[in-house]
Amino acid sequence: MITLYHSPVSRATRVLALVHALGALDKVELKPVTIPRMDGSGDRDPSNPHPDGKVPLLVEDGVAAWESGAIMLRLTELFPDAGLGVESGPRRGRFLGWMHWYGSVFEPAYLNMVDGTGAPGTAMHAAIRGVPEAVERLRVALSDGPWLMGEQMTAADFLVASTYIWFPDATPDFAKDWVARVTDHPSYRWAVARDEELMAPA
Known part of the structure; x- marks a missing residue:
């Protein structure tokens, strides 16, 4: 069950x-x-x-x-x-990377921005970097295809895009179509x- x-x-x-x-x-x-x-x-x-x-x-x-x-x-x-997952092969490593990156870097970076912690020079910023670095990682990924894994939508898109669903005003222009594809998904x-x-x- x-x-x-x-x-x-x-x-x-x-x-x-x-x-x-x-x-x-x-x-x-x-x-x-x-x-x-x-x-x-x-x-x-x-x-x-x-x-x-x-x-x-x-x-x-x-x-x-x-x-x-x-x-x-x-x-x-x-x-x-x-x-909606990648079960085997080299691409599974990338898929796992996105799934772990979200909770380890992406969401913390935005939460740190909201509450004013994690500025450059702090231990938090040194450990996970900040919003600009996270946004650049996304920009590079989405330049290779409509989804984080290229042509394949996966659970990573539901997960990572959720930050911008919560903070729509923070969505960079290059990511707006991607977030819209997630929110428009029938599920x-x-x-x-x-x-x-x-x-x-x-």
């Missing part, structure tokens, strides 16, 4: 979109939970086994996986026929509509 713990309009939305794109809605049970939110609303849900009370969390046969990148990698392994539109249903008053 596979269960995805999800809260609407959160980091779990990109995972929900991936589940739909993988054609796995009948194999992954969606468990909506509440979470504490930055605006002070929401509470930790006692039914959510995530150690920090966050989402997403994937529980497979009683074993939990957390962090969006790890969850999305596991899902592409479980449902390889959808072609992403479905996930947004599902979130709206979950948020509707009972």
